[in-house]
Amino acid sequence: MSHVEFSSYFRRRSEKAYAIASRALDRGALAFLALLAAVGVLVPLLNLAVPPTSPLHVSTYFVVLLGKYLCFALLALAIDLIWGYGGILSLGHGAFFALGGYAMGMYLMRQIGTRGVYAHPVLPDFMVFLNWSELPVYWHGFEYFAYAAVMILFVPGLLAFVFGWFAFRSRVSGVYFSIITQALTFALMLGFFRNNLGFGGNNGLTDFKDILGFNVQAPGTRAGLFAASMLALMLGFVVCRIVVSSKFGSVLIAIRDAEARVRFLGYRVEAYKLFVFTLSACMAGVAGALFVPQVGIINPSEFSPANSIEAVIWVAVGGRGTLTGAVLGALLVNYAKTTFTSGVLAPYWLFLLGGLFVAVTLLLPRGIVGTVQDLWLRLHPSSGPREIAPVPDEAPRPAE
Amino acid sequence: MLLVFAVALLAPICGARGEPYANAVAHFTGDSFSETEQGIAGVAASGNGLAATVITALQEGRLLFSAQERLVLIREAAGRLLDALTGEAFAGMPPADLSTVRLNNRLRRIVEGVLGTLTLLSPDPARRMDAAQAVFRSHDPNALALLDQAIAKEADPRIKTVLVEARAAVVLYLDSVEDAEKIAAVAVIRDRADQDALALLGGLPPTTSPAVMKAAADAITSIQNGLAIWTALQNAWYGLSLGSVLLLAAIGLAITFGVMGVINMAHGEMVMLGAYTTYVVQQLIRAYNPGWFDYSLAIALPLAFLVAGAIGILIERGIIHFLYGRPLETLLATWGLSLILQQAVRTVFGPTNKDVTAPSWMSGSFEVGQLTITYNRLCIIVFTLLIFAGLLALLRWSRFGLEMRAVTQNRTMAASMGIRTSRIDALTFGLGSGIAGLAGVALSQIDNVSPNLGQGYIIDSFMVVVFGGVGNLWGTLVGAFTLGIANKFLEPYAGAVLSKIAILVLIILFIQKRPRGLFALKGRAAEA
Numbered sequence: 070m071s072h073v074e075f076s077s078y079f080r081r082r083s084e085k086a087y088a089i090a091s092r093a094l095d096r097g098a099l100a101f102l103a104l105l106a107a108v109g110v111l112v113p114l115l116n117l118a119v120p121p122t123s124p125l126h127v128s129t130y131f132v133v134l135l136g137k138y139l140c141f142a143l144l145a146l147a148i149d150l151i152w153g154y155g156g157i158l159s160l161g162h163g164a165f166f167a168l169g170g171y172a173m174g175m176y177l178m179r180q181i182g183t184r185g186v187y188a189h190p191v192l193p194d195f196m197v198f199l200n201w202s203e204l205p206v207y208w209h210g211f212e213y214f215a216y217a218a219v220m221i222l223f224v225p226g227l228l229a230f231v232f233g234w235f236a237f238r239s240r241v242s243g244v245y246f247s248i249i250t251q252a253l254t255f256a257l258m259l260g261f262f263r264n265n266l267g268f269g270g271n272n273g274l275t276d277f278k279d280i281l282g283f284n285v286q287a288p289g290t291r292a293g294l295f296a297a298s299m300l301a302l303m304l305g306f307v308v309c310r311i312v313v314s315s316k317f318g319s320v321l322i323a324i325r326d327a328e329a330r331v332r333f334l335g336y337r338v339e340a341y342k343l344f345v346f347t348l349s350a351c352m353a354g355v356a357g358a359l360f361v362p363q364v365g366i367i368n369p370s371e372f373s374p375a376n377s378i379e380a381v382i383w384v385a386v387g388g389r390g391t392l393t394g395a396v397l398g399a400l401l402v403n404y405a406k407t408t409f410t411s412g413v414l415a416p417y418w419l420f421l422l423g424g425l426f427v428a429v430t431l432l433l434p435r436g437i438v439g440t441v442q443d444l445w446l447r448l449h450p451s452s453g454p455r456e457i458a459p460v461p462d463e464a465p466r467p468a469e
Numbered sequence: 470m471l472l473v474f475a476v477a478l479l480a481p482i483c484g485a486r487g488e489p490y491a492n493a494v495a496h497f498t499g500d501s502f503s504e505t506e507q508g509i510a511g512v513a514a515s516g517n518g519l520a521a522t523v524i525t526a527l528q529e530g531r532l533l534f535s536a537q538e539r540l541v542l543i544r545e546a547a548g549r550l551l552d553a554l555t556g557e558a559f560a561g562m563p564p565a566d567l568s569t570v571r572l573n574n575r576l577r578r579i580v581e582g583v584l585g586t587l588t589l590l591s592p593d594p595a596r597r598m599d600a601a602q603a604v605f606r607s608h609d610p611n612a613l614a615l616l617d618q619a620i621a622k623e624a625d626p627r628i629k630t631v632l633v634e635a636r637a638a639v640v641l642y643l644d645s646v647e648d649a650e651k652i653a654a655v656a657v658i659r660d661r662a663d664q665d666a667l668a669l670l671g672g673l674p675p676t677t678s679p680a681v682m683k684a685a686a687d688a689i690t691s692i693q694n695g696l697a698i699w700t701a702l703q704n705a706w707y708g709l710s711l712g713s714v715l716l717l718a719a720i721g722l723a724i725t726f727g728v729m730g731v732i733n734m735a736h737g738e739m740v741m742l743g744a745y746t747t748y749v750v751q752q753l754i755r756a757y758n759p760g761w762f763d764y765s766l767a768i769a770l771p772l773a774f775l776v777a778g779a780i781g782i783l784i785e786r787g788i789i790h791f792l793y794g795r796p797l798e799t800l801l802a803t804w805g806l807s808l809i810l811q812q813a814v815r816t817v818f819g820p821t822n823k824d825v826t827a828p829s830w831m832s833g834s835f836e837v838g839q840l841t842i843t844y845n846r847l848c849i850i851v852f853t854l855l856i857f858a859g860l861l862a863l864l865r866w867s868r869f870g871l872e873m874r875a876v877t878q879n880r881t882m883a884a885s886m887g888i889r890t891s892r893i894d895a896l897t898f899g900l901g902s903g904i905a906g907l908a909g910v911a912l913s914q915i916d917n918v919s920p921n922l923g924q925g926y927i928i929d930s931f932m933v934v935v936f937g938g939v940g941n942l943w944g945t946l947v948g949a950f951t952l953g954i955a956n957k958f959l960e961p962y963a964g965a966v967l968s969k970i971a972i973l974v975l976i977i978l979f980i981q982k983r984p985r986g987l988f989a990l991k992g993r994a995a996e997a
Contacts, residue, residue, distance in 0.1 A: 158797045232977075239981045244732050244796045248931045249977050255928050256973040259966050374928065378804055385801060419812035426805020430798040431791055 093310040101393050102303055109299030113292035129288050132295050136363045138403045139298040143356035145383045145399035146305045146392060147349040152381070153389035154313050155345050156325030157242075161250030162353050163377035164257050165225035169354025170367040171261075172224055174274035175208060176217035177285070177362060181278050194276070195269045205267045214281055221358040222351045229350030230343065237339035237346070242328065251374045258372035273368025280362050291363070298359045302396070305352050309392050312345065321345060379422070385429045388436025397438060490515035494523065494553050497541045497570050498534045505570060506579065513583040514611070519556045521587040526553075527570055528580045535564035542567070582607025589619040594628060601631040606665060608638040634661050638669055641685075644676060651681045659688035662695045663839060699839040704957045710846045712953025713853040714915070716946060717908040719930035719937075720857060723945040724901035726934055729877070729894065731789055732800040735807035736930065737923025738814075739781060739902045743773035743909020744918045745814060748823045763828040766910060773906035781902025785895045793894075807923070815920040823918040831914065849911050856907060857946060863900075864942070873897050932976050938986025947987060952976075 094102070112135060115127040144166050151157040178193045187197040191204055210216040232253060236246055264270035283290040312318050323331045324338055332338045361367045370376075380399075387398020402425070409418040433440055493511025496504045509527070512520045526532040526543040532553070533542045541553040542563070550559040572580065585603025588596050589612070597619070604612045616636045623629040637654035640646050658666050670685045670692075677685075718740055725733045747769040754761050754768070761768070784806060792799045827845055834843040864870035875883040876893045884890045909922070916922060929952075937948025952972060959968035980986075 152797075158800070235977070235981050239984050241980055241984050244800060245935060245980065245984065247732075247797065247800060248928075248935060249980060252928055252932060252973045252977065256970045260970055263966055378801075381801065382805075416812070416816060419808045423805040423808030423812065426808070427788060427802045430795075430802040430805075431788065434795075434798065 089311060089315070093307065093314045095314075097393070098306070098310050101396075102306065105299060105303050105306070109296055109303070113296050116292050117288065129291055132288075132291055133363055134407065136291070136295040136298050137360060138400050139295070139302050140356045140360035140363070141380070141383065141403050142396040142399040143298070143302045143305050143359075144353050144380050145387070145395040146302070146309055147352035147356065148380055149384045149387075149389055149392060149395035150309050150312065150352070151345055151349045152384060153391070153395070154318065154325060155321050155342060156328070157342060157346060158244075158247045158381065159250045159346070159349075160247045160374060160377050160381065161252075161254035162349070162380055163374075164250075164254035164372055165229060165350040165353035166357035166360070166376075166380075167257075167261075167367065167369075167371035168225045168228065169221045169357030170361040170371060171268060171274070171357075172211075172217055172220040172354070173358035173361045174277075174367040175211040175220075175268075176214060177277040177280060178274050179208075179212040180280065181276065184278055185276070193269070193274070195264075195272065196267070199264060201267075208267065218358075221354050225350040225354035225357075226347050229347045233343045233346040237342045240339075251377070254372050254377055255374050258369050258374075261369035261372060269368070271369060273366055274361075275366040275368075277362065277365055285362050285365065294359065294363050298363070301355055301359055305355070306392060306396070308348070308352070312348070313392070317341070317344075382422070382426055382429070384436075386425060386433075386436055388439035388442075391436065391438040391442065394436050394438030398436060401437075490517040490520070491554055494541050495539070497527075497532065497553075498536050498539055500534070500536060500571075502571075502573055502576060505572070505576060509576070509579055509583055513587060519553065521584070521591075522556070523553050524580060524584050524587060527572070528577070528584060530569050530572075532570045533567050534570055535567050537566050538564045540564060540567075541570075578607070582609045582612075585609070586612040586615055589615050589632075590622070594625055597623070597625075598628050598631060601628060601635045605631065605635040605638045605669070608635075608642045608669070610639060610643055613639050613643070633657060641669070641673065641677075641681075648678050648680050651677075652684045655681065655684040655688050659691055662692045664696070667692055667696070696839070700961075702838075703840055704961070705954060706840060706842065708954030708957035709850060709950065710953070711957055712950035713850040714912065715926075715929055715933050715953050716857065716949035717849070717853045717911055718905070718926040719933035719945055719949055720853075720860065720942070721901040721903075721905035721908065722930045723934050723937070723942055724860075724904065725898055726931075726939065729897055729901075730796065730939075731793075731898065732796055732803065733784075733789075733898075733901070734800055734804040734927065735784065735810060735923075736803075736902075736905055737925070737927035738807045738810040739777040739905035739923070740909040740912060740926060741814065741918075741920065741923040742777050742780065742810070743906035744825070744913035744916075744922055745818065745823070745909075746773040746776050746906065747910045747913045748818075748825050748918055751825060762826075763830060766828060766831075766914075769910050770907060773910045774903040775906075777906025777909070778899040778903030781905075782895050782899040784902070785898035789898065790891070790894070807927075811920045811923075818920075820920060825913040825918050827914055845914050849915065852911050856904065857942070860904070861942060869893075869896065932973070935986055936976050936979065938988035941986075941988040944986055944988030 112127055112132060115125055116129060116132050119126045121128075144162065147165075148159065148162050151159060181193065183190050185194040185197075187194055189197045192201060196204070211220070232250075236249065241249065260266055261268055261273075262271050268274065277285050279285065280290065280294075283293070285291075313321070320331065320336055320341055324336075324341060328338060357367075357371070379402075383399040383402045384395045385398070386402055387396065388394030402422075405421070406418065409415065409421060429436065435443065489511060493508050493515055496508030496511060499505070499508075505527075509524065512523055522543065523532065523541075531544045531546075533544055533550075534540065535542075542559055543551040543553050545551060550563060551557065552559045581603050585600040585607060586609055588600040589604065591597050591600065601619075604616065613636070616632060616639065620629065620632045620636065623632055634657055637657040640654045641651055641658070655670070658669060667689060670689050673682065673685055718737075721739065722733065722736050725731050725736065747766065750769040750772060751762070751765045754765050784803070788802050788806065789799055792802060831845045831848055834841050836842070864874060872883070872888045872893050873896075875886070875888055876890050876897075880890055883893075912922070912926075916925075933948045933952055934945055936952060937944030937946070955975075956968055956972055959971055962968075963971060
């Protein structure tokens, strides 16, 4: 390849990359990313650099709380990608989130070393407690962060790939798919509750000390984890934007709206679904992995079906089929949850959450962002649609 | 030393009565387990008429002693005190240091064996039966003579069989018996074929001759084979029981999900409401008319149906009605409803488990061979099958059933025939919810009545409906019993949790093969 060919190849490549980027990152997306980046820089800065006496100081409690929300927002993005754009409602996404969390938890457990209660150099405390003599095979390698990082993507991805391959190949769709994903996470929860599986039984993994050599309790580490979560969220947002604004994304939306028709047009529907489902599971895994060091524990209750279905409502509230909506919904609902469950209103939280499910599906089927977009379009008919949200069927047609 | 002292002291008191008996009773004042053991053996060997009374009192913690006054007394059920030596009422003041003769587990076993021997000739057949069983387990060599006597006198064939078995057990453990007789004894015990027989044959003393050992080993194999069949039957019974519970929980769902295509995540809460209705009915009966308690379930059944059915109709009119054709949204909205209903019940009744009692005719059990069948499980199976049959009949022969099937098969056509489809939708949903309420009444008998009651069933019931095939009640029946029995047969090998996981994985794999379930609808109706 001559020099000229080489450079023109690169120019073509970079032009293509630029085209993809400019299509994916329109004005709204860039503004949203800038907002996220600003928060990602400001919050840690106000926490670490501003003295606690200053009114501008952000408490570590708030940093951790917001960091947790950001992980949930990433999970919501993952769900929105498959539900809002692919029409696949997974009620088991909490399973991928928890698997990523467990992978991170295993790394953190191995970092404890001799500082555990039993001071065993290799075995985590719960294994010593159960009289295990050596580390199970699947725990090997988790002492290296790089290996753990690969596993955080690989384990949820593999499960989603295998599960999705079986499910989509035999055209399990709609509510059937929702129910078997729920059964999947339920089965995993029962499994992880067992001591002999080697993941700490119902206590899960906890008492973490270090991550990458930094103390997980230190404010600096917490601010760092917050920034990392924000970075992951931004990255997830960009990935989702690239997927949904590409030709692939158009096919995906077509599958959501008329699966049979897309299949008759010659597209391999199951391949599209499988790819997006696996990608979404990997994103959920990353969210779980960032969640665990911030809250300091991972246990089997993360697998509970109620958690997964709660994550779906974040997306519904924010507006499915709008990526910004998923993020917004996760932040809003979780903020409401924190406010309600930590005060005198605690007994009413489930009423509110339940009411939210009912109200959003009945009154606000396109969520907050979707509804705002609709209003905007009605006021400015010329501006055109920014993001394509699903249009709910108007005509009632049960069981035909 | 102490013993001699005690006997010396007691001797003048006992007077003319049988010396060995008095000496034996005196051991009970020793307040040590070894003394008590000697006392038991002595009393049993004395042949005194009071022996059985004393040992029974000892077993039931009614044998009292005073170390200071060298007295052994029996407290009767009515509270009267008897002198253990004479069997007559104790006249004087009870001594201050009167306390119960204590037993440990080893002594309790000895007491049981001795008591068995002593009561072999009791006039009460039930006691004779217990005695024979006790001797079988203790194989007390002293009982042999008494056993022969009892066998000769016994008229009841069932007791006689057990007596012969007990004699065989004693013979097997005697050193002085010919091999041929022992092998015959092994045969007798083999025919008994239960866990006790296995234990007896497995525990033969090492001095037993090889020929007898071989006969025993053969007998053990044959008993185990027999027991394996009983275990399988037991598993099948538990499986049927679990299957009927699953069917009960899923059958309402089969209507709402199967017939209407509506995913009702609040279905479990309808079951819970039915259970709470039972609780309320029982509380009211307790408060106002305790005599009706045995009818509480019969009263709760129609009420639970009405409560759950009415709430079901409300849900259909208020929420689901607006969401037809959007199954995923229906799923989310009904999930929200389930949260609200749970929290409402928690607010009203509190988060703790409520006590729902079984009426007297539902408690207890009976045995078929080695199977123990409890009445409440049996009732639930019968009840489930009745509901199933009733539902089939309703769908097949009633006007409402006809209209329901018509709407399921072709909504537009049904509507043009003048069927008010929207009214049928509401009624169908009410029917499904009402049946869930009925299920709640039954499940309140075997499960904890708490706000989370329904949650435990929702995934299982969906699995049943999906496995059995949507839109087909027979599929639900077969699905429920298949899953129930498969679960119970896997449990001994894999444990309760793993077998549940295995079942879930199997269903997920099964759906690959037949995405529409076991009994899939065919034709146009399938293209929902």
